[in-house]
Amino acid sequence: MRLAALPEGDWIRGITIRQPWATCILAGKSPENRPKPWSWRGWALIHAGKRTPEPAVLRDPLIATAIRGRELHLGAVIGIARLTGCHLDRGAGQCTSPWAERGVHHLVLGDVQELALPVPATGALGAWKPPADLLVQVFQQLPGFRP
Numbered sequence: 622m623r624l625a626a627l628p629e630g631d632w633i634r635g636i637t638i639r640q641p642w643a644t645c646i647l648a649g650k651s652p653e654n655r656p657k658p659w660s661w662r663g664w665a666l667i668h669a670g671k672r673t674p675e676p677a678v679l680r681d682p683l684i685a686t687a688i689r690g691r692e693l694h695l696g697a698v699i700g701i702a703r704l705t706g707c708h709l710d711r712g713a714g715q716c717t718s719p720w721a722e723r724g725v726h727h728l729v730l731g732d733v734q735e736l737a738l739p740v741p742a743t744g745a746l747g748a749w750k751p752p753a754d755l756l757v758q759v760f761q762q763l764p765g766f767r768p
Contacts, residue, residue: 627756627757627760627768628768631661631663632663632664632768633663633664633665633666633701633751633756633768634661634663634664634665634666634704634748634749634750634751635665635666635668635698635742635744635745635748635749635750635751635755636653636665636666636667636668636704636728636744636748636749637668637669637670637744637745637746637749638653638667638668638669638670639669639670639672639674640669640670640672640673640674640693640694640695641674641678641679641684641687641688641693642684643667643668643669643670643699644669644687644688644691644692644693644694644699645684645687645688645720646667646700646702646730646733647667647691647699647700647733647735648687648688648691649687649733650687650720651718651720651729651730651731652716652718652720652721652727652728652729652730653727653728653730654720654721654722654725654726654727654728655707655725655726655727655728656725656726657726658707658709658726659704659707659726659728659748660707661704661748662704662705662706663703663704664701664702664703664704664768665701665702665703665704665730665748666698666700666701666742666751666755666759667698667699667700667701667702667733668697668698668699668742668744669693669694669695669696669697669698669699669739670695670696670744671695671696672695673695674693683719683720694739696741696742696743696744697739697740697741697742698736698739698740698742698751698755698759699735699736699739700733700734700735700736701732701733701734701736701759701763701766702730702731702732702733702734703730703731703732704728704729704730705729705730705731706728706729707726707727707728707729708726708727708729709725709726709727710722710723710724710725710726710727734763734766736759736762736763737762738762740755740758740759740762742755
């Protein structure tokens, strides 16, 4: 996809997520847990942070099942998803996902698409604006993508 084919404006952001949770999103993890609410909605690059995961976390049965057979890339965009909502946890009766942590905000993700090849990138805290050259590299792998 050429850069000229990408829309202008605030339609996409990057979200840096530590491993193994970034890879878990590609395997169906939703929601993504955050300490503060997010007002921004739209497409988001799923950026795996550079920090190596703790071995004990990788042995959690829910995580181990989700990441089985997958490589845990670090410091790279590994997929995209549509951020459709954010809500404060309201207890197990309201948010039944096994991924939902109690007492935090839940980012609701949909339309998740995994990249065939990770694209090395530097992320940031919060929702960050990806540079044009990064978007070109990501969307070359998603020729049928239409925002």
